[in-house]
Amino acid sequence: MSARLLLLPGDGIGPEVMAEAERVLECLKTHHGLAVEWSFGLIGGAAIDAHNDPLPAETLEAAQAADATLLGAVGGPKWEAIERALRPERGLLRIRSEMGLYANLRPAMLFSELAAASSLRPELVADLDILIVRELTGGIYFGQPRGIREENGERVGYNTEVYSESEIERIARSAFEAARKRDRRVCSVDKANVLECSELWREVVTRVAADYPDCTLSHMYVDNAAMQLVRAPKQFDVVVTGNLFGDILSDIAAMLTGSIGMLPSASLNARGQGLYEPVHGSAPDIAGQGKANPLATILSLAMLLRHSLDRGDLAERVESAVGSVLASGLRTADLAGDQSKPVSTQAMGDAVVAQLQS
Template identity: 70%
Template sequence: MSKKILILPGDGVGPEIVAEAEKVLAALRGDFGLDVATEHALIGGAATDAKGAPLPADTLALAREADAILMGAVGGPKWDDIERELRPERGLLAIRSALGLFANLRPAILYPQLASASALKPEVVAGLDIMIVRELTGGIYFGAPRGIEGEPGERRGYNTLVYSEPEVERIGRLAFDIAGKRDGRLTSVDKANVLEVSELWRETMTTLAEDYPGVELSHMYVDNAAMQLVRAPKQFDVVVTGNMFGDILSDCAAMLTGSIGMLPSASLDERAKGLYEPVHGSAPDIAGQGKANPLATILSLAMLLRYTLAEADLADRVQAAVGKVLDEGLRTPDIHTDGTRVAGTSEMGDAVVAALHAAA
């Protein structure tokens, strides 16, 4: 039976980068017989403009029916001053919550061709391959009560950081499973020296470790983890952490790879249904200029193939095609260095498709 993929281009450069991933998807259908059907819908600012909500009911209905979702990016200054519940980011938070996408997987992999583009010395980052597992539907982003109250000049804002033991156990088991399939090392990041919620997090992870004798568990405070990511990033294999800490650390890890434009992500439910998107934002400053890097979106498609469609061979082919394009010296402006050739968004996508065709 054909699998259904819902495509949500979103805002800013989203439509441009998603279009390149769709070219790759078409090549996989034509050359390798991938049996998928696609539908398109609105999310984010584009949805607010057209339908008055960042996650329209028809988009959510299609998302529930789909096997997987491929998204571009949401947001932009155009919507910064509108009512909070209508802002593009609320649509992203809402779809994650509605679909139970509790686990965010963010690989930070340095392609050897891009070692010189990293902000760190090549010897520090060469061979980098980290998987950050971020809890996505709990923590301070969703905790209640929350709000702003009081009279002007004396107002106070408040948010609630809360995790239940089942929430921590659920993300922990996934992280242990992933670590068991990699190098067998899991670092749990928290702030247990000052936060009670982190005490519960650490105790739960420690208890879980008894069920995974093949995985070495270590604990690290979030401030130290941020420093260690810059000092010696290759000490990490799999990192598991809460929503806010994971949001920050994954973006930090992104820049170790040379460009946030190279990093994909997956947000999964308990049955491996997922929403796949690049880590970078909507980049409204370059929207429509053909400068955006589509490789993170193409690699997000590779993750979709691997985790939801169980097409590991096709995922490997897409990743290999991206590597071949980088070997050929093509670079979008964000990863351009001396000795390489600047390519636009569409040219980069076409090159990946050509590499797939050649391999076929």
């Protein structure tokens, strides 16, 4: 029985990088026996232009019916002036919320060939392999009340950071389950010395840890965690944290790997469905120029194969193909620096597909 996927190219460079991921899918189906079918949908700015809605009902219905969804990117200056509730990013937040995609997995793994491209010295990042587990449907991004109001003759903006025990427990369990497949170390990041919400976070994570005696739990304040990521990143194995802190820390981790264009992510719900997307944004400044790095999207597809389709064998094949292409010296503009001539988005996709066919 074929798995059903939904592809959402989105905006900016999204369609370009998605095209290369689709070619990888076609190769896996044709040459490696992957039983899969896929369809396309609209989200973000593309959906606004077509339906005046960043997440049309038909897109959400298709995502809910699919085994997994692969997303390109959303957003761009074209839609920055419209009503906040209709902006492209609201579509992304809504699909996460409507599908209950509470567990965001963001690996920061450094391909050895890219050690020189990292912002840190190669010896600090060689063999780096971190997994950031970010709670995705709670916290300050979704808390109520929120808004802007008049107060004492001036405008005041306000947002609410809120987490329930059950929300904290389920993301903590996701982190410990992931750690059991790795080095069995979990670092929980919070701001418990200042925030009551973080006090509860630390208490619940500590309680959950008792169910995982084979794993080691440590705690770290978020400001120190940010510093430690750039001082000694290899001290971490699995990092679990809330929505806001996870957003920031995962982007810091991105630069350790040489380029944000290399980082995939997975957002999972309790039913095993996932939304997979590169960490990078829509990069409207280079859209349509063939400069975008498609590897984060291709690696997101590898995560989809592993987590939603239970095809870890094909996931490893895709990741190995990416490693071989990098070892051959091919670099897109974000990785090339001054040392090599960059290749196009399509040329990088060509190389990955060629490796998969060999």
